[in-house]
Amino acid sequence: MSSGVLVTYTLYLDQLEGHIYSIVWTVMDVMDCATAARQVFIYMKDASEHQMKGVEKPEIDGAIEMNSVNFAYPSRSNKEVLKGVDIKIESGKTTAFVGPSGGGKSTIVSLIQQYYTPTSGSIKIDGVPIGKIEHEYYHAKVSIVAQEPVLYDCSIRDNILYGCEWATEEDMKTAAQMANAHDFVSQLDEGYETNCGERGAQLSGGQKQRIAIARALVRKPAVLILDEATSALDAHSEGEIQEALRRITGQLTVIVVAHRLSTIKDADQIYVVDNGAIVQSGTHTELLKDVDGPYSSLVAKQRSNM
Numbered sequence: 156m157s158s159g160v161l162v163t164y165t166l167y168l169d170q171l172e173g174h175i176y177s178i179v180w181t182v183m184d185v186m187d188c189a190t191a192a193r194q195v196f197i198y199m200k201d202a203s204e205h206q207m208k209g210v211e212k213p214e215i216d217g218a219i220e221m222n223s224v225n226f227a228y229p230s231r232s233n234k235e236v237l238k239g240v241d242i243k244i245e246s247g248k249t250t251a252f253v254g255p256s257g258g259g260k261s262t263i264v265s266l267i268q269q270y271y272t273p274t275s276g277s278i279k280i281d282g283v284p285i286g287k288i289e290h291e292y293y294h295a296k297v298s299i300v301a302q303e304p305v306l307y308d309c310s311i312r313d314n315i316l317y318g319c320e321w322a323t324e325e326d327m328k329t330a331a332q333m334a335n336a337h338d339f340v341s342q343l344d345e346g347y348e349t350n351c352g353e354r355g356a357q358l359s360g361g362q363k364q365r366i367a368i369a370r371a372l373v374r375k376p377a378v379l380i381l382d383e384a385t386s387a388l389d390a391h392s393e394g395e396i397q398e399a400l401r402r403i404t405g406q407l408t409v410i411v412v413a414h415r416l417s418t419i420k421d422a423d424q425i426y427v428v429d430n431g432a433i434v435q436s437g438t439h440t441e442l443l444k445d446v447d448g449p450y451s452s453l454v455a456k457q458r459s460n461m
Contacts, residue, residue, distance in 0.1 A: 209288045215296045216281055217377040217408030219244040219267060224276035226266060235274070236262050238431045244424070246281075246377075249400065249409040251419035253453060254428040260412045263428065264382050267410070268299060280378075298376040302383040304367030306355030311340055312347040314355075315369045322373050330373035333406075335399035336365035361392025368399055378408045393418060416454055425450070 219242070226237040237259050244250045252260040265271055266278060269285060278285050285293060306314050315327050327347070331337040339362060343349045355363040364384055371379055384396065397418060400409060413419045420439040427435040427442070427449050434449050435442060442450035 209286055209290060209293065211283060211287050212289050212292045213281060213283050215293075215377040216246040217244075217296075218246040218281050219378070219408070219410075220277075220279050221263070221266070222277050222279075224266065224273045224278065226262060226271065226273050228271070236431050237266075237273075240276070240431075240433055242426060242433065244408060244410065246408055247405050248423040249404060249411065249419075249421070251411040251413055251422040251425045252428055253413055253416060253419060253425060253450070254434075255453075256414075258429045259431045260428045261382060262431075264299070264380055264410065264412055267378075267380070268297065269293065295374060296376050297378040297380065298371035298374055299380040299382060300364065300367045300371050300384050304355065304363050304384075306351045306358070306363055306366060308351065308353045310345075310348045310350055311343075311366060314351055314366055315347075315373055317370060319373050326373055326375075327369075330369040331365075333372050333399065333402050334365045334369035335395055335402060336362070336369050339365075359392065361395050364392070364396055365399060368396075372403070376407060378410065379403070380410045380412075382412045383414060384411075397421075416457055427453070 221240050221242040224237055224240040224242075225235055227233070227235045240259075240263065242263070252263060254260055262271075266273060267285075269290070272286065280288070280293075280297075307317065312327065315330060316322050319326075328337060331340060331347075340347055340349070349357070351357055351363075351366070355366070358366065368379075368381075368384075381396075381400075393415065400411075401421075403409065411419050411422065416439075419425060422439070425437060425439060425442060426433050429449060435445070437450075442448060443454065445451060
């Protein structure tokens with residue numbers, strides 16, 4: 156084989172390798188989309204069966220109570236993941252849920268969001284059973300920001316205002332300021348017209364989360380849920396989110412599901428969830444007084460891993 160043929164062969168091989176990688180990534184994306192689609196269809200089916208029955212549109216301030224709540228996922232109905240959960244979330248306060256992975260923190264949030272209904276027990280907001288509240292109205296009042304926010308390949312403005320055609324320019328900027336996003340957006344060359352890129356690729360993790368929080372706040376909800384919203388962020392970005400939480404403290408009810416305890420030490424109430432039950436509750440200072448308690452153990456474990 157001549158050197159020219161060898162060089163040509165090598166070049167073609169490199170090109171082929173690139174195409175193979177592209178195919179692999181495409182297949183992985185399709186699999187991710189299929190998984191997400193299945194969850195959406197499950198949710199839609201669940202909604203059509205029991206979540207659309209509510210018709211009430213009460214004034215919502217954001218006080219939430221869970222009384223003797225038990226829950227098992229439909230696919231594993233013989234295994235309870237929540238057992239006798241009693242929770243009281245005060246309006247305008249910040250309430251946090253912490254505990255080991257798989258303990259039931261996110262399941263509690265899923266029930267508050269009406270993704271599922273309890274096997275037994277009740278969930279009320281401002282004294283009204285959440286199942287009696289009109290579905291779209293309820294979800295306009297209860298917003299959630301997840302660990303991996305979904306941003307679209309359009310401007311920051313359009314991402315914040317997505318689904319809120321009624322919102323004004325002032326509404327958008329107020330929400331961005333509350334989310335601690337306005338300053339960094341204003342420093343960008345194109346400001347709010349800056350394109351976020353596919354899945355927010357043009358922004359850092361902390362910036363994406365703050366845009367997602369602004370999008371939730373522009374809807375003027377009574378309740379904001381942050382479900383592991385800082386778990387994938389570095390310390391600086393986490394600090395920016397904490398500043399956002401400080402800005403909205405007292406203006407609405409905030410529910411935080413957290414892995415890092417530094418995120419929630421200023422919360423008005425902390426619930427420790429383990430094995431589907433509330434095993435401890437109180438403020439950060441109160442919980443640390445029980446040196447042998449589960450919260451102190453979580454704190455010690457995180458400090459040892461730093």
